[in-house]
Amino acid sequence: MAETGEELVFELRDVHFSYRDHVALDGLSMSVQRGERLVLLGANGSGKSTLLKLLDGLIFPDRGSIHAFGRKLTAEALADEGLARSFRRRVGFVFQNSDAQLFSASVRDEVAFGPLHLGLEHREVERRVADTLHIMGLEHLADRPPYHLSGGEKKKVALASVLAINPEVLLLDEPTAGLDPKTVGFLERLLNQLAEAGKTVVTATQDLDLAAAIADRLLVLGEDHRRAGEGTPPEVLADRRLLLESNLVHDHPHRHDGREHRHPHSHLEDHGHRHRD
Amino acid sequence: MTAEAPTSLPAWMLETEGGGIAPSGRRRRRGAAERTLDGVARALERSLFSEELAARAGTLQEMDPRLKTVCLAVLLLAALLVRHLPVLAAMYALVLVLAWASLVPLGRFAGRVWLFVPLFTGLIVLPSIFNLFRPGDPLLVLWHFGEGASLGPWQLPAELAVTRQGLQGALLLVTRTAVSVSLVVLLVLTTRWSVLMGALRALRLPRVFVLVLAMTYRYIHLLLGLVTEMHLARLSRTATRLPARRERRLAAAGIGTVLEKSQVLGTEIHEAMISRGYSGEPLTLSTFSLRPADLPPAALMLLSAAAAWGGDRLLG
Ligand SMILES: Nc1ncnc2c1ncn2[C@@H]1O[C@H](COP(=O)(O)OP(=O)(O)O)[C@@H](O)[C@H]1O
Numbered sequence A: 001m002a003e004t005g006e007e008l009v010f011e012l013r014d015v016h017f018s019y020r021d022h023v024a025l026d027g028l029s030m031s032v033q034r035g036e037r038l039v040l041l042g043a044n045g046s047g048k049s050t051l052l053k054l055l056d057g058l059i060f061p062d063r064g065s066i067h068a069f070g071r072k073l074t075a076e077a078l079a080d081e082g083l084a085r086s087f088r089r090r091v092g093f094v095f096q097n098s099d100a101q102l103f104s105a106s107v108r109d110e111v112a113f114g115p116l117h118l119g120l121e122h123r124e125v126e127r128r129v130a131d132t133l134h135i136m137g138l139e140h141l142a143d144r145p146p147y148h149l150s151g152g153e154k155k156k157v158a159l160a161s162v163l164a165i166n167p168e169v170l171l172l173d174e175p176t177a178g179l180d181p182k183t184v185g186f187l188e189r190l191l192n193q194l195a196e197a198g199k200t201v202v203t204a205t206q207d208l209d210l211a212a213a214i215a216d217r218l219l220v221l222g223e224d225h226r227r228a229g230e231g232t233p234p235e236v237l238a239d240r241r242l243l244l245e246s247n248l249v250h251d252h253p254h255r256h257d258g259r260e261h262r263h264p265h266s267h268l269e270d271h272g273h274r275h276r277d
Numbered sequence B: 001m002t003a004e005a006p007t008s009l010p011a012w013m014l015e016t017e018g019g020g021i022a023p024s025g026r027r028r029r030r031g032a033a034e035r036t037l038d039g040v041a042r043a044l045e046r047s048l049f050s051e052e053l054a055a056r057a058g059t060l061q062e063m064d065p066r067l068k069t070v071c072l073a074v075l076l077l078a079a080l081l082v083r084h085l086p087v088l089a090a091m092y093a094l095v096l097v098l099a100w101a102s103l104v105p106l107g108r109f110a111g112r113v114w115l116f117v118p119l120f121t122g123l124i125v126l127p128s129i130f131n132l133f134r135p136g137d138p139l140l141v142l143w144h145f146g147e148g149a150s151l152g153p154w155q156l157p158a159e160l161a162v163t164r165q166g167l168q169g170a171l172l173l174v175t176r177t178a179v180s181v182s183l184v185v186l187l188v189l190t191t192r193w194s195v196l197m198g199a200l201r202a203l204r205l206p207r208v209f210v211l212v213l214a215m216t217y218r219y220i221h222l223l224l225g226l227v228t229e230m231h232l233a234r235l236s237r238t239a240t241r242l243p244a245r246r247e248r249r250l251a252a253a254g255i256g257t258v259l260e261k262s263q264v265l266g267t268e269i270h271e272a273m274i275s276r277g278y279s280g281e282p283l284t285l286s287t288f289s290l291r292p293a294d295l296p297p298a299a300l301m302l303l304s305a306a307a308a309w310g311g312d313r314l315l316g
């Protein structure tokens, strides 16, 4: 993985993946450009988490191929320790479930885990842990066990544990699910800052507000586990039919001056009238 | 997956149920199965995962974890070889001194060990104290069968008695187990888990062995979390105590769900570790270094082990 200057970080060709006989991705082709902010939009069960795990080389396609940094990503390739190490240093993954991601005895150990196991010097590890805890505002929790923290704190620790590795590609799985608005705002600013610093940020979500705030490009996964659409945030978010078919907005009746009518509805923007209820 | 809104809600759902929140005067008592599961989960969680003791500035905590592991292992070996009760008793006294010097609360430390060891080991060795299984000098006669009594093809002795040899053997085994368990508990209590794993690797224990230990620890933690969570989820849904049979059935179903969930989550934890570069080699930030201050406690432990073994030999 020593190549530099490739424009494509990931390239997927006709990727299929099933859990036993349960299809999760059905023939997906896509690519991720270096430095872009890509959001994967899709309803529950559309295959977003599966796709991110494929990109992180944790699972491998049944059919089709994935190239990362111009090299084919396979179990055999990652069995090579040197290659695995350089890949893991370049790609960081923040899991949807923070409990899965937090397994160390203290927040400090948790943040140190990645840099240590990826072979950084102890001095450097300590410096990174201190800096990361500082920017995430976690210093006061450094010696607490991560599993006793609140949901928002856990998410921050999970993010810190990946940021300390300083990967050039960040994969995030529903990072704002269950967080309070203040933490969500913090996260959005942080992700945009990282992107400005040249990192590639791939985020899976079904939250249209988040998508509008942190994406250069949206890729919509349909409930049939295939690509349903793609485009810039204004293009995709204006395409009500696409959003409706992909189950990202729902259609519900309103009453206006005694008359009932239906129209697609999301909480993205005010649609010009007030609900009575 | 499209969540269709129901066209109309059933009538009962439109009603507002219950009035205020008046006490009924009856208390909800927790059933045995529920209490046990939750209690065990929390006790384990506290003793295994709170690293509060390991962070105290006691004698064993301050020692180089590699040296500490070796010294306690040598003591453990001595405890396994010794065959005289007084020698084992002396070793236990040393264990208590070490615990005290390491600021471990003695009451709880000794209490737990002496509660559980006789319970488990005791049950196994109990039969061997009677002359039914192993002849010996009778200490306490419980029953006279009379000469030539038999139970089917089995020739019974004239009387049922507790024997001196049987009792000694049983006491020896129980004490030996208690001393051994105490030594291991002392090591775990006074060493942060990640440091202990690192020390075991530094002592050239096979990587796969340490990996299994480390993963087991994470799984236990995971299981405990799930048990507690499910317990809370149930508590919020059940107001009265269920009949014992249903309660047991619920507990059994609960265990099934816990195992299933833990497997899914366990896979994710493993993936999360791999994603951050784990390849089976535990690493910690703490660097190990021997210090002069480590020598006195190490010498005490090693010499005690030698003395116990030598003294035992002298006693015959
Ligand atoms: N470990 C698993 N075993 C079996 N099926 C799974 C597993 N993980 C996900 N699935 C199924 O695969 C499909 C895609 O899941 P996932 O990638 O988690 O979707 P998303 O993250 O978009 O909600 C879903 O239908 C889900 O039920």
Ligand SMILES: [Mg+2]
Residues within 6 Å of the ligand: A048, A049, A050, A096, A173, A174
């Ligand atoms: Mg998901």
